[in-house]
Amino acid sequence: MDPVSxxxxxxxxxxxxxxxxxxxxxxxxxxxxxxxxxxxxLLGFTYWPVVQxxxxxxxxxxxxxxxxxxxxxxxxxxxxPHFGRAVVNNLIYAAGTIVPSxxxxxxxxxxLRESGRLASVLRTVLVLPMLIPLVAAASLFVFIxxxxxxxxxxxxxxxxxxQTNWLGDPSLALGSIIAITVWKNTGYYMLFFLAGxxxxxxxxxxxxxxxxxxxxxxxxxxxxPLLGPTLAFVLVIAVLNALTQVDHVVVMTQGGPSDSTTxxxxxxxxxxxxNYDVGLASAATVVxxxxxxxxxxxxxxxxxxxxxxxx
Amino acid sequence: MTRDARWLLxxxxxxxxxxxxxxxxxxxxxxxxxxEAGAMDLASLLPAGPFGWSNFADAWSEGHFxxxxxxxxxxxGGILAVQCVTISLAGYAFARLxxxxxxxxxxxxxxxxxxxxxxxxxxxxxxxxxLHLYDTLPGVMAPYFASAFGVFLMRQxxxxxxxxxxxxxxxxGAGPLTIITRVLLPLARPGLVAFAIVSITSHWNEFLWxxxxxxxxxxxxxxxxxxxxxxxxxxxSEWGVIAAGTFLVAAPLLVxxxxxxxxxxxxxxxxxxx
Numbered sequence: 001m002d003p004v005s006x007x008x009x010x011x012x013x014x015x016x017x018x019x020x021x022x023x024x025x026x027x028x029x030x031x032x033x034x035x036x037x038x039x040x041x042l043l044g045f046t047y048w049p050v051v052q053x054x055x056x057x058x059x060x061x062x063x064x065x066x067x068x069x070x071x072x073x074x075x076x077x078x079x080x081p082h083f084g085r086a087v088v089n090n091l092i093y094a095a096g097t098i099v100p101s102x103x104x105x106x107x108x109x110x111x112l113r114e115s116g117r118l119a120s121v122l123r124t125v126l127v128l129p130m131l132i133p134l135v136a137a138a139s140l141f142v143f144i145x146x147x148x149x150x151x152x153x154x155x156x157x158x159x160x161x162x163q164t165n166w167l168g169d170p171s172l173a174l175g176s177i178i179a180i181t182v183w184k185n186t187g188y189y190m191l192f193f194l195a196g197x198x199x200x201x202x203x204x205x206x207x208x209x210x211x212x213x214x215x216x217x218x219x220x221x222x223x224x225p226l227l228g229p230t231l232a233f234v235l236v237i238a239v240l241n242a243l244t245q246v247d248h249v250v251v252m253t254q255g256g257p258s259d260s261t262t263x264x265x266x267x268x269x270x271x272x273x274x275n276y277d278v279g280l281a282s283a284a285t286v287v288x289x290x291x292x293x294x295x296x297x298x299x300x301x302x303x304x305x306x307x308x309x310x311x
Numbered sequence: 312m313t314r315d316a317r318w319l320l321x322x323x324x325x326x327x328x329x330x331x332x333x334x335x336x337x338x339x340x341x342x343x344x345x346x347e348a349g350a351m352d353l354a355s356l357l358p359a360g361p362f363g364w365s366n367f368a369d370a371w372s373e374g375h376f377x378x379x380x381x382x383x384x385x386x387x388g389g390i391l392a393v394q395c396v397t398i399s400l401a402g403y404a405f406a407r408l409x410x411x412x413x414x415x416x417x418x419x420x421x422x423x424x425x426x427x428x429x430x431x432x433x434x435x436x437x438x439x440x441x442l443h444l445y446d447t448l449p450g451v452m453a454p455y456f457a458s459a460f461g462v463f464l465m466r467q468x469x470x471x472x473x474x475x476x477x478x479x480x481x482x483x484g485a486g487p488l489t490i491i492t493r494v495l496l497p498l499a500r501p502g503l504v505a506f507a508i509v510s511i512t513s514h515w516n517e518f519l520w521x522x523x524x525x526x527x528x529x530x531x532x533x534x535x536x537x538x539x540x541x542x543x544x545x546x547x548s549e550w551g552v553i554a555a556g557t558f559l560v561a562a563p564l565l566v567x568x569x570x571x572x573x574x575x576x577x578x579x580x581x582x583x584x585x
Contacts, residue, residue: 041457049434154354
């Protein structure tokens, strides 16, 4: 994995020579004791909840309060048109946020990689949105999207465009939510591309230039392949964000109008906190966990490589 | 590169930064423009006077900002304090010790990068109620006390420290706790600072979990307070007050970022995942 791990044995040599009798178990016990505090909280708030949510998703509650094992919650879940809508919305939301923000982030990183005062100011401005809470962004965009007197309509009116109900029109609301997310996350992704670009040896690009490669050819055949690990890493983070961040939906649209902005996690929140339907909320959580589990199995290696690569 | 392409490459970031700055510009202008300035030009980005602090005064008196600040600082500080202990111990174990199941355990730890607490709100709420931690700040903190990212980061940081530093202490018979606190942590300060920045930023900004886990107003944090404050002020179309309230919530991190920009950027690049 990396050159450092092969040297790990050395440090243990000293204590081990002094405690030959308990060769393996002594350092193991120490290690388990050191891992215990983290493990307690991981077990309590990450692993056990997964087991618990699976159990409660598979428990059907009848009106008499009797509980029995079964797939009834999943049957109800997949029959619920609101859930189907949430899945479709989340797919649109994922594609609509990830593709533009990654392309923009990569383009901006290419354009702003040079050091220089202007580039540095522009980078700062682009990164600022990632530092404010998503609910704060939502508070600002509520006014930006306000029909008529709001910022967007106020300036669009100068081009002769009329009022638009950006958050109240079912065909526009999801797009508005997507716009906020792109605004919020692009600068964050740009940082990773900047770090990735800084890791590309200048000699490679110079060599390509001497061989007569144009700007596009250099980008396509040198820069892009070398950015592969960074790209994979950013993609995983972006998918994770698309599944786990719904603060703006909670504050701005509450999933409406007519379910047009209900995302998967918002659906879970709604079932749990508003409808008190734990069975349905649990079944939907199991679906999300399954998606994240698949994603992590696919990406754990590339994640680790990505983190290595950036350091 | 042709001249056109070069121009395009220079124009794209300028245009993007301009668009990106608009919400902040509006926040600044609107928060300083008194409500009496007239409803028609609410959206104007031109910084024309008269200016005043009345929106901030209104926001301060309508919300419970001192309490929200206090709770948010307690939340971030509490999480970070416990995290520093858990990640240092586990990071040392993964960086320096050899034990049965190390690789498997490390992968199991990393799973938390994906199974983030917001996804598990439903079962975690049940756990909080069982532990009598519902509607308490420690209840909001608990799911974050272990941090896979922190463990990963400390493991990496410890590995960059040459073993010679520890060997003298080992010969003197020092245990792992002494080595971690006396030898390694003082040398690992950059790693800890990077972790602190990422941890504080993500918990300062978090919303959904505190919204679920806290019900009484006296335990409310800034983000949840801002949301209820905004929906109240929205009904009265007090947009300047909303802008001022948003500024109060976002300002501490924005100021810190502008002051320590390089530190922040390298921390986030190092992190990737909160």
